[in-house]
Amino acid sequence: MGNVICKPLGLIDHRNLKSDEEVLLTIDYEIFSDETTLLIKKCSHLVISTDFYSKMKNKRRYSQSEYPLTALPWIIDRIENGFFKNPDAGGFSDFERNTTAEFEGETIGINAMAHCYTENLPGLNIWNGNRKSYISNITPHEWNIPNDMLKDGLLDKLKIIADKYS
Incomplete structure (x- = not known):
């Protein structure tokens, strides 16, 4: 991860989108039925924005998390041809659990997870090492996705978005 921390894009208000904020997709996480997660294009970035109820703050x-939009084709390729392919078909070996690349000066990585949100639910953690969390104020930005969500249509929807903006 580079030492440069990028300037935040600013939190997006789902109920009051600005002219440079375009909702691309709504993602439904079954285990978080009270949350709304939107994929939003803001300038040249893909933003995963979640509206949730904070029990600690007792409010919504x-x-x-923010990623250069130019990273999306690489993310899709690494998921499809690295994590989701068997090693004999050119995919990652059982020992390759992560991959990284740089886009527009931002280090983007993908890590395999055995327990994504719940025990024994395999998934992927997509992170941006050059951006601080809006909540904890530490790096990285992170987006966790269970593999079954990707295989059940989310990956295809991400491909459509990548094709539109590449």
């Missing part, structure tokens, strides 16, 4: 809050 927003959280988001």
Whole structure:
């Protein structure tokens, strides 16, 4: 991870989008039925924005992670041809659990997870090492996705978005 921390794009208000904020997709996480997660294009970034109820703050809050839109084709390729392919078909070996690349000066990585949100639910953690969390004020920005969500249509929807903006 580079030492440069990028300037935050600013939290997106789902109920009051600005002219440079375009909702691309709504993602439904079954285990978080009280949350709304939107994929939003803001300038040249893909933003994963979540509206959730914070029990600690006792109110609704927003959280988001930000990635250069130019990283999306690479993310899709690494998921499809690395993590989801068997090693004999050119995919990652059982020992390759992560991959990284740099886009527009931002280090983007993907880690395999055995327990994504719940025990024994495999998934992927997509992170941006050059952006601080809006909540904890530490790096990285993170987006966790269970593998079954990707295989059940989310990956195809991400491909459509990548094709539109590449």
